[in-house]
Amino acid sequence: NAGVTQTPKFQVLKTGQSMTLQCAQDMNHEYMSWYRQDPGMGLRLIHYSVGAGITDQGEVPNGYNVSRSTTEDFPLRLLSAAPSQTSVYFCASTLLAEQFFGPGTRLTVL
Amino acid sequence: AQSVTQLDSQVPVFEEAPVELRCNYSSSVSVYLFWYVQYPNQGLQLLLKYLSGSTLVKGINGFEAEFNKSQTSFHLRKPSVHISDTAEYFCAVSDYGGSQGNLIFGKGTKLSVKP
Numbered sequence: 001n002a003g004v005t006q007t008p009k010f011q012v013l014k015t016g017q018s019m020t021l022q023c024a025q026d027m028n029h030e031y032m033s034w035y036r037q038d039p040g041m042g043l044r045l046i047h048y049s050v051g052a053g054i055t056d057q058g059e060v061p062n063g064y065n066v067s068r069s070t071t072e073d074f075p076l077r078l079l080s081a082a083p084s085q086t087s088v089y090f091c092a093s094t095l096l097a098e099q100f101f102g103p104g105t106r107l108t109v110l
Numbered sequence: 111a112q113s114v115t116q117l118d119s120q121v122p123v124f125e126e127a128p129v130e131l132r133c134n135y136s137s138s139v140s141v142y143l144f145w146y147v148q149y150p151n152q153g154l155q156l157l158l159k160y161l162s163g164s165t166l167v168k169g170i171n172g173f174e175a176e177f178n179k180s181q182t183s184f185h186l187r188k189p190s191v192h193i194s195d196t197a198e199y200f201c202a203v204s205d206y207g208g209s210q211g212n213l214i215f216g217k218g219t220k221l222s223v224k225p
Contacts, residue, residue: 042200042218090153096161
C-alpha cells in the first residue's frame with residue numbers, strides 16, 4: 001500500500017492564482033481531512049469528509065474548497081491564492097480514530 | 111469545545127538525559143489522545159496513542175505517555191534521549207463521541223538534544 005499520497009510536494013503561486021492540491025489514499029478509509037501547518041500554530045483543520053459525497057468545514061475553511069467524488073481522492077482547491085495561504089498542507093485519512101498523514105505540500109504564495 | 115495545550119514550546123536537553131514533554135487537554139467528553147513526531151522537513155509520524163485500557167502507553171523509539179484523567183494530562187516521557195530524537199512533537203486529541211476523524215492539535219514542542 002502506498003498509504004496517503006500528496007502532489008505536488010512544492011508549489012509557488014502568485015496572488016490571485018488558483019490551484020488544486022491532490023490527495024489520494026489506497027486504504028479504503030471513509031474519513032479524510034486537510035490540515036495546514038504554520039510555525040508555532042500546530043496543525044489546523046481546513047475541511048474534512050466522512051465519505052464520498054459528504055464534506056464539512058473545519059476550523060479554517062475560508063479560501064478553500066473541497067469535494068469528494070470517490071473514496072480514494074480528496075482534492076483541496078485554492079480559489080484565489082493569497083499570501084496568508086503560504087503554509088504546509090497535510091492530507092490525512094482516518095481509521096478507528098487513528099490518522100495517517102501524507103508527506104505534505106509546501107505552498108508559497110507571492 | 112476541545113483544546114490542547116503543550117506547556118513548553120521548546121525543550122533543550124543533553125543526550126542521555128531524561129525528558130518529559132507536557133500536554134494538557136480540555137474536553138467535555140471522553141477522548142482519544144495521541145502524540146506525533148515531525149522530523150525536519152518531513153510529515154507526521156504517530157509515536158503512540160491512548161484509546162482505552164491501561165493508562166501507561168508505550169510507543170515507538172522508547173517513548174511512553176501516561177493518561178491522567180483527573181489532571182486531564184497526557185505527558186510524553188523518555189528515560190534517555192538521543193541526538194536523533196531532535197524533532198517537533200505534537201499532542202492531539204480526538205473526540206470519539208463526535209467527529210472521530212478530526213484531531214485537535216497542540217502548537218508543538220521542539221525538542222533539541224545536545225551532545
